[in-house]
Amino acid sequence: MSEQQLFKVTIDNITINVAPGTSILQAARSIGGDVAPPAMCFYSKLQGSGGKCRTCLVEVSKGSEKDPRPMPKLVASCRTTVMDGMEVKNITSNKVNEARAGVVEFLLINHPLDCPICDQAGECHLQDLGYEHGKAGTRYEFQRRTFQKHDIGPYIQLHMTRCILCYRCVYTADQLTNKREHGVLSRGDHSEIATYIEKAMDNDFIGNVIDVCPVGALTDKTFRFKNRVWFTKPVDAHRDCPICAGKVQLWMRGDEVFRVTARKDEWGEIKDTADGKTGWICNDCRFEKKNVSDWVIEGPSVINRHSVIAQGHYLGLKQPEETIVKVMHGQNPRFFMDIHDVSEVNRLGIDLSLIEGPATSDTFNELKKD
Numbered sequence: 001m002s003e004q005q006l007f008k009v010t011i012d013n014i015t016i017n018v019a020p021g022t023s024i025l026q027a028a029r030s031i032g033g034d035v036a037p038p039a040m041c042f043y044s045k046l047q048g049s050g051g052k053c054r055t056c057l058v059e060v061s062k063g064s065e066k067d068p069r070p071m072p073k074l075v076a077s078c079r080t081t082v083m084d085g086m087e088v089k090n091i092t093s094n095k096v097n098e099a100r101a102g103v104v105e106f107l108l109i110n111h112p113l114d115c116p117i118c119d120q121a122g123e124c125h126l127q128d129l130g131y132e133h134g135k136a137g138t139r140y141e142f143q144r145r146t147f148q149k150h151d152i153g154p155y156i157q158l159h160m161t162r163c164i165l166c167y168r169c170v171y172t173a174d175q176l177t178n179k180r181e182h183g184v185l186s187r188g189d190h191s192e193i194a195t196y197i198e199k200a201m202d203n204d205f206i207g208n209v210i211d212v213c214p215v216g217a218l219t220d221k222t223f224r225f226k227n228r229v230w231f232t233k234p235v236d237a238h239r240d241c242p243i244c245a246g247k248v249q250l251w252m253r254g255d256e257v258f259r260v261t262a263r264k265d266e267w268g269e270i271k272d273t274a275d276g277k278t279g280w281i282c283n284d285c286r287f288e289k290k291n292v293s294d295w296v297i298e299g300p301s302v303i304n305r306h307s308v309i310a311q312g313h314y315l316g317l318k319q320p321e322e323t324i325v326k327v328m329h330g331q332n333p334r335f336f337m338d339i340h341d342v343s344e345v346n347r348l349g350i351d352l353s354l355i356e357g358p359a360t361s362d363t364f365n366e367l368k369k370d
């Protein structure tokens with residue numbers, strides 16, 4: 001059998017070879033890091049996902065080897081496949097950065113800035129995007145959308161005001177459970193996720209909609225307001241589950257299991273299990289098994305060190321070698337001075353809380369004169 005011909009594609013000046021049919025987004029992910037555009041609606045485990053949010057826009061500066069003309073508009077990288085010789089700009093394009101900032105502004109038009117009380121804070125893709133591209137204020141002057149509250153059952157909390165209509169949860173319900181239980185009602189700025197008759201979504205696998213939701217629109221009622229995710233410690237664990245693969249991540253504090261989720265990869269998508277299947281987990285594992293004794297703990301999960309969740313958890317990090325002791329032939333360094341003794345600025349007698357307004361150099365110059 002002849003070897004499959006690969007396409008050469010250059011993204012942000014890095015050239016790789018990928019199989020025909022690969023999307024620009026997937027090609028960029030194979031390079032990794034910042035070269036991969038953000039994706040709020042595409043989910044590689046869900047058929048038909050992508051093309052809704054426009055956060056993954058990129059500039060195609062050369063269409064292909066055969067037709068090198070640039071594409072006239074920015075394109076959604078999750079829905080555009082690579083061509084041989086294509087050249088793409090993501091973080092190296094000013095146009096893309098400006099457009100992405102505009103997309104974030106649009107996504108935040110109706111989204112409340114309630115990160116301080118939202119359970120998704122710390123692992124919310126929109127929060128990250130807002131931080132990277134968002135503006136300090138909004139230009140929107142109209143009333144934000146409000147919604148009639150829907151109770152979608154005992155396990156899942158729906159906050160429609162936070163939904164960005166990415167359709168991931170709809171595809172999950174459609175493709176993972178054996179009967180579709182919710183969908184998007186209405187069109188345009190009237191669209192909303194709802195169960196048709198407010199019935200409980202009691203399917204065995206419906207809890208996975210929480211994991212795929214990129215924002216805090218669908219959260220776990222059993223974890224709601226119990227803890228901030230960066231105060232918990234994620235560990236990998238498994239159990240012999242008759243319904244799913246039973247390979248999960250426990251979010252613990254001390255010996256208490258606060259939350260159970262599926263394991264996620266570096267793109268925030270549910271990881272595949274060893275046999276190549278997506279590691280969706282069942283409601284029983286997710287919502288009902290909150291005792292350590294229910295699980296076999298495998299060890300601390302590896303968390304991206306840039307994530308706020310990694311703060312305070314130094315997993316898998318190697319302690320750097322202590323060079324001062326080495327160059328001093330095994331002697332510990334001694335401190336020869338105390339900064340308070342030698343610095344004018346750090347004079348102990350200055351009580352900053354008694355100074356009106358922020359301290360400036362004048363504050364210290366005034367004190368120096370005394």
Ligand code: SF4
Nearest residue numbers: 163164166167169213
């Ligand atoms: S509820 Fe979440 S997953 Fe569902 S469409 Fe809204 S943002 Fe997407």
Ligand code: FES
Nearest residue numbers: 051053054056078
């Ligand atoms: S991830 Fe491509 S349009 Fe949303």
